[in-house]
Amino acid sequence: MARRGSYAKGVAKREEILRTALEVVDRNGMRGTSVRELADAVDLTQAGLLHHFGSKEELFLAILTVRDDEDAQCMAGLDIIDQFLLVIEHNAKTPGMVQLFTSLSAAATSDPSHPAHAWFAERYVRFRTLLTETMRERQASGEMPADVDVEKLAAVMMAVSDGMQLQWMLDPSTDMAAHVRLVWDLALRSAPRTVAS
Amino acid sequence: MARRGSYAKGVAKREEILRTALEVVDRNGMRGTSVRELADAVDLTQAGLLHHFGSKEELFLAILTVRDDEDAQCMAGLDIIDQFLLVIEHNAKTPGMVQLFTSLSAAATSDPSHPAHAWFAERYVRFRTLLTETMRERQASGEMPADVDVEKLAAVMMAVSDGMQLQWMLDPSTDMAAHVRLVWDLALRSAPRTVAS
DNA sequence: GTCTATAAGTCGATAGAC
DNA sequence: GTCTATCGACTTATAGAC
Numbered sequence: 001m002a003r004r005g006s007y008a009k010g011v012a013k014r015e016e017i018l019r020t021a022l023e024v025v026d027r028n029g030m031r032g033t034s035v036r037e038l039a040d041a042v043d044l045t046q047a048g049l050l051h052h053f054g055s056k057e058e059l060f061l062a063i064l065t066v067r068d069d070e071d072a073q074c075m076a077g078l079d080i081i082d083q084f085l086l087v088i089e090h091n092a093k094t095p096g097m098v099q100l101f102t103s104l105s106a107a108a109t110s111d112p113s114h115p116a117h118a119w120f121a122e123r124y125v126r127f128r129t130l131l132t133e134t135m136r137e138r139q140a141s142g143e144m145p146a147d148v149d150v151e152k153l154a155a156v157m158m159a160v161s162d163g164m165q166l167q168w169m170l171d172p173s174t175d176m177a178a179h180v181r182l183v184w185d186l187a188l189r190s191a192p193r194t195v196a197s
Numbered sequence: 198m199a200r201r202g203s204y205a206k207g208v209a210k211r212e213e214i215l216r217t218a219l220e221v222v223d224r225n226g227m228r229g230t231s232v233r234e235l236a237d238a239v240d241l242t243q244a245g246l247l248h249h250f251g252s253k254e255e256l257f258l259a260i261l262t263v264r265d266d267e268d269a270q271c272m273a274g275l276d277i278i279d280q281f282l283l284v285i286e287h288n289a290k291t292p293g294m295v296q297l298f299t300s301l302s303a304a305a306t307s308d309p310s311h312p313a314h315a316w317f318a319e320r321y322v323r324f325r326t327l328l329t330e331t332m333r334e335r336q337a338s339g340e341m342p343a344d345v346d347v348e349k350l351a352a353v354m355m356a357v358s359d360g361m362q363l364q365w366m367l368d369p370s371t372d373m374a375a376h377v378r379l380v381w382d383l384a385l386r387s388a389p390r391t392v393a394s
Numbered sequence: 395g396t397c398t399a400t401a402a403g404t405c406g407a408t409a410g411a412c
Numbered sequence: 413g414t415c416t417a418t419c420g421a422c423t424t425a426t427a428g429a430c
Contacts, residue, residue, distance in 0.1 A: 029307055029308070030307075031304060031307060031308050032308070098307075099307040102303040102306070103303045103304060103307060105303075105363055106287075106300045106302075106303040106304075106363070107228060107300060107303075108301040109230050109299075109363045109364075109366040109367050110226055110227075110228060110295075110299060110300060110366050111226075112298040114362065117367075120363075120367065121367045121368075124364055124367060148383070149379060152237050152375065152376050152379045153379065155361070155364055155371070155376055156357055156361075156367060156376050156379055156380055158360065158364070159356065159357045159359070159360025159361045159363070159364060159376065160353055160356045160357055160360060161360065162356070162359070162363055163355065163356025163357060163358065163359035163360035164353075164356045165354070166302055166303070166306045166317075166321075166359055167306075167352055167355070167356060168320055168357070169306040169307050170306050170314075170317065170318045170321060171277035171318075174352070178349065179349050179352055182346060182349045182350065183352055183353055183380060184382070186345070186380070186383040186384055186387050187383055189387050189388050190383050190386050190387050190388070190389065191386050191388040
């Protein structure tokens with residue numbers, strides 16, 4: 001079918017754009033990367049590129065989505081906490097990606113009309129829920145102190161991960177994963193609170 | 198002296214701009230607030246406003262600096278940890294400011310040539326040092342477990358504070374201070390690690 | 395020294411031809 | 413699906429009035 005052919009071409013071009021954009025962003029970050037630059041890298045005009053993605057922001061969002069999916073794929077089966085730490089260690093090798101994530105998350109979370117607002121909202125709920133449930137299981141099996149507020153701890157783990165990216169960008173010798181692990185270790189070895197009568 | 202007079206006028210105008218800009222930003226945030234808008238609010242043209250600050254980014258940086266100074270001023274004498282938590286509680290009442298801080302910190306930390314890059318770098322070092330020293334004192338006095346890595350914990354406290362702002366912007370019912378307090382409590386009541394022989 | 399007015403350039407976004 | 417052309421918003425820079 002002709003329709004099938006042209007559709008497939010669009011998808012292929014879209015993926016070529018994403019793959020190239022991912023590399024460019026990883027070198028240069030979001031800031032200072034214009035749509036025209038990305039368009040040149042895939043031999044398109046700026047308008048030609050924007051035909052595949054509605055806007056610059058949607059293009060960048062697509063990049064993050066691909067990245068999230070790839071992370072999830074190659075970590076399938078691992079312990080959630082281990083996954084979490086591995087992703088953070090991996091982030092330290094892709095500075096442009098970290099830059100893109102922090103910039104976009106700041107812009108998108110602060111503006112409900114931002115194209116990526118819903119994506120981030122859903123992402124936080126999903127990961128927080130996943131972490132919370134895992135921690136509850138560990139509490140049930142006695143691997144974790146029962147009186148830790150795991151719902152808050154899950155939010156904190158993500159917040160540390162996000163926040164450490166800023167400090168890491170200022171000083172790339174910072175070990176982001178080690179800082180997240182510190183919180184996790186504190187939670188694991190926190191002494192059960194004695195109930196005051 | 199005439200020179201003294203005109204200099205004072207410049208400073209006065211600068212402060213009027215900052216005061217007004219602070220209000221406008223607190224309502225509208227950084228995103229969607231143009232220099233022209235701010236200029237209109239203080240009865241200046243865009244170029245007139247930019248004469249006082251080199252650029253939009255430097256203007257916004259000046260706003261954050263004023264905010265930091267005001268926070269520090271009205272908290273003088275309080276315990277550092279209490280100060281930290283009080284500032285976070287205060288942030289929850291100034292959404293535009295939180296928006297400005299997250300947007301600017303993302304943009305500035307990721308780009309060494311950003312006008313606010315050095316400011317953020319210095320700010321993180323300063324606060325981290327302050328927190329670290331305070332914690333060391335508490336360890337010395339026995340108020341805090343001796344084997345907690347306070348240098349990392351200080352960085353973590355700031356990271357949680359920064360990171361929770363994103364989740365709070367997505368859901369303003371989030372209690373940012375409570376999450377920071379969770380980390381602090383975990384550190385305080387963490388059981389001393391037994392040394393493996 | 396401070397401000398007005400304006401010019402030039404960049405960026406993202408969009409309309410319409412092919 | 414890709415292009416040309418153009419629009420409007422923003423920023424920087426500067427010439428010159430006061």
